[in-house]
Amino acid sequence: MAHWYIVSVVGKDRSGIVAHLSSALFENGCDLGEASMMRLGDCFTIMMMVRHDGNTHSLLQVVQPVAESMGLHVHVDKVDAHLHRHLEPDVHITVHGADRPGIVAQVTGALCEAGLNIVNLESDVGGSDAKPIYVMHIDGIATAGVPALESALAIVSKQGVQAKLNPIEIMIA
Amino acid sequence: MAKLEILTYPDERLKQVSESVEVFDQALRDFIADLEETMRAGPGGVGIAAPQVGCFQRIAIVDVSSKPKIEHHGRLVLINPEIVEYADFVKGREGCMSVPDYTGNVMRPDRITLEYFDEHGAQHTLQTSGFEARAIQHEMDHLEGLLFLDRLVSRRNDLFRRKVYQ
Ligand SMILES: [Zn+2]
Numbered sequence: 355m356a357h358w359y360i361v362s363v364v365g366k367d368r369s370g371i372v373a374h375l376s377s378a379l380f381e382n383g384c385d386l387g388e389a390s391m392m393r394l395g396d397c398f399t400i401m402m403m404v405r406h407d408g409n410t411h412s413l414l415q416v417v418q419p420v421a422e423s424m425g426l427h428v429h430v431d432k433v434d435a436h437l438h439r440h441l442e443p444d445v446h447i448t449v450h451g452a453d454r455p456g457i458v459a460q461v462t463g464a465l466c467e468a469g470l471n472i473v474n475l476e477s478d479v480g481g482s483d484a485k486p487i488y489v490m491h492i493d494g495i496a497t498a499g500v501p502a503l504e505s506a507l508a509i510v511s512k513q514g515v516q517a518k519l520n521p522i523e524i525m526i527a
Numbered sequence: 528m529a530k531l532e533i534l535t536y537p538d539e540r541l542k543q544v545s546e547s548v549e550v551f552d553q554a555l556r557d558f559i560a561d562l563e564e565t566m567r568a569g570p571g572g573v574g575i576a577a578p579q580v581g582c583f584q585r586i587a588i589v590d591v592s593s594k595p596k597i598e599h600h601g602r603l604v605l606i607n608p609e610i611v612e613y614a615d616f617v618k619g620r621e622g623c624m625s626v627p628d629y630t631g632n633v634m635r636p637d638r639i640t641l642e643y644f645d646e647h648g649a650q651h652t653l654q655t656s657g658f659e660a661r662a663i664q665h666e667m668d669h670l671e672g673l674l675f676l677d678r679l680v681s682r683r684n685d686l687f688r689r690k691v692y693q
Binding site: 523 | 569571572573574575589591619620621622623624628629630658661662665666
């Protein structure tokens, strides 16, 4: 019986990673679900839902040869996952400031205490080696309301981080 | 009155361009009543366009009055709508009754001036902005055979654009 797995792939970036891996999965009868694939540093990273009729070992046998041929590491987890279970975020928070240790811990810690459930987070370091800047985008669900998050952000803003919250109004029509 | 069936993507008919309404009769108003019932039956639906139920005429209904704290003009029946002025592109998140379980960001003018006819054939001009303007433009896209999926913008480049300063 087919089951969902999360397949993680990490390694030095090169061209053809997505094409080769997805072909191998397709040719072996696997389905792709939701996925996040992106370059981080010099590496390419993939986290994807894969539906496979077999066990962890047989899925590894599909993915590992093609991954290893490109110098990539693979990890497979059998998960209790399903499609069409999206959570809709209701707030978007952008944070930026001079990069310094602890910035993510500080901001997400304050937001967590104020009831934020993070659905998606992307962060990046720009600027230069001498003057790095940190930029973070967070989509989340304000389980304790927006004012609680705004007060949390007002406190971290006093510590040199610029943070802005925008409610997400989804227009369905 | 009857609730109508909503076409869902990837139904090819959603790509069809709708025709202008020429006759403003009781049959038109009966159809609009059914269309409105269908819109109100959808969870959170603030608008609907005739092609979403397989009727390829330039008819849409928008009613965003259920949303708190926004400017709006109540229930709007928009027949043969045309945007005559627009300004200030902004990004907003959209979903669609014809595209279940997916939402995405779309850039649209924040302020529009619209000319349209109501269900009795009277012509109106409307200036609106924000959420209501977005809903109207989303519906007008349906009349052109376009979905918000055709206008998705990337998440990563939404707000910050990278620049290297020397
Ligand atoms: Zn729609």
